[in-house]
Amino acid sequence: MPLIIKDEYPEKLFREDGKRLDGRELNELRPIKMEVGVIKSADGSAYLEWGNNKVFAAVYGPREVHPHHLAKPDRGILRVFYRMATYSVFDRKRPAPGRREKEISMIVSDCLEPILFLELYPGTSFEIFIEVVDADGGTRCASTTVAALALADAGIPMKSLVSAIAVGKIDGKQVVDLSGIEDKAGDADLPIAITWYNEEISLLQFDGEMDLDEMTKFLDIAKDALSKIHQMQLVSLKSKYITLKEGEGEKKR
Numbered sequence: 001m002p003l004i005i006k007d008e009y010p011e012k013l014f015r016e017d018g019k020r021l022d023g024r025e026l027n028e029l030r031p032i033k034m035e036v037g038v039i040k041s042a043d044g045s046a047y048l049e050w051g052n053n054k055v056f057a058a059v060y061g062p063r064e065v066h067p068h069h070l071a072k073p074d075r076g077i078l079r080v081f082y083r084m085a086t087y088s089v090f091d092r093k094r095p096a097p098g099r100r101e102k103e104i105s106m107i108v109s110d111c112l113e114p115i116l117f118l119e120l121y122p123g124t125s126f127e128i129f130i131e132v133v134d135a136d137g138g139t140r141c142a143s144t145t146v147a148a149l150a151l152a153d154a155g156i157p158m159k160s161l162v163s164a165i166a167v168g169k170i171d172g173k174q175v176v177d178l179s180g181i182e183d184k185a186g187d188a189d190l191p192i193a194i195t196w197y198n199e200e201i202s203l204l205q206f207d208g209e210m211d212l213d214e215m216t217k218f219l220d221i222a223k224d225a226l227s228k229i230h231q232m233q234l235v236s237l238k239s240k241y242i243t244l245k246e247g248e249g250e251k252k253r
């Protein structure tokens, strides 16, 4: 596969028929597939394919905190470890976690912490390990979405799920769910996450240029896309239990 470097980005991000380079309409999501209970050694787990992104999340907890000095006497702690595999992108990624992975681990944790009842678990930790094995733009949103599913699969009490999506601007037009090339060669990128129990935004990052009116429109189109993702999360959680009830599949955990 070719190495994608900045100079080789396409001049236009729309085809002659007005569709995006991957054939999508402006407000069309990439194909999304979700499954829970995919890792038998974890307390809860989930797998997400989102376009060319492939992401696993494994949850452990509540359990003893290591190292012990991180434990808090009055509440549990949430630790998130986002990792992008060396082979997940065209240009080999350094195996050691870099600043970007630490930043994404932190923002995913910030998105998920409000939905947990950490005050009920003093002295313990919940850990979420996120492994991106194939990356093509929007992995922080995919990671947040799949990590919320893995928490639910672990049976951990939660106020609601969290869903995330990146909206943005390419060649001057507003689009949802930026692919890797749209993220890199586009004009603006706005990852957003929502906590459903209070419908509050728990992540809002921004890279690029836009005015306030555009920002308001972005939030509207993001909300529509986020609702679709939320529905898919609920269906994937329910489908595990329907399968088990009907005895059609082996128990996965």
Ligand code: UDP
Residues within 6 Å of the ligand: 089, 090, 091, 093, 100, 135, 136, 137, 138, 139, 140, 141, 180, 183
């Ligand atoms: N990417 C890459 N090498 C890296 C980091 C990222 O090729 O070391 C690609 C990857 O496809 C990623 C995209 O760039 O999804 C956009 O990265 P960004 O940091 O904007 O985060 P993301 O959009 O994945 O949340």
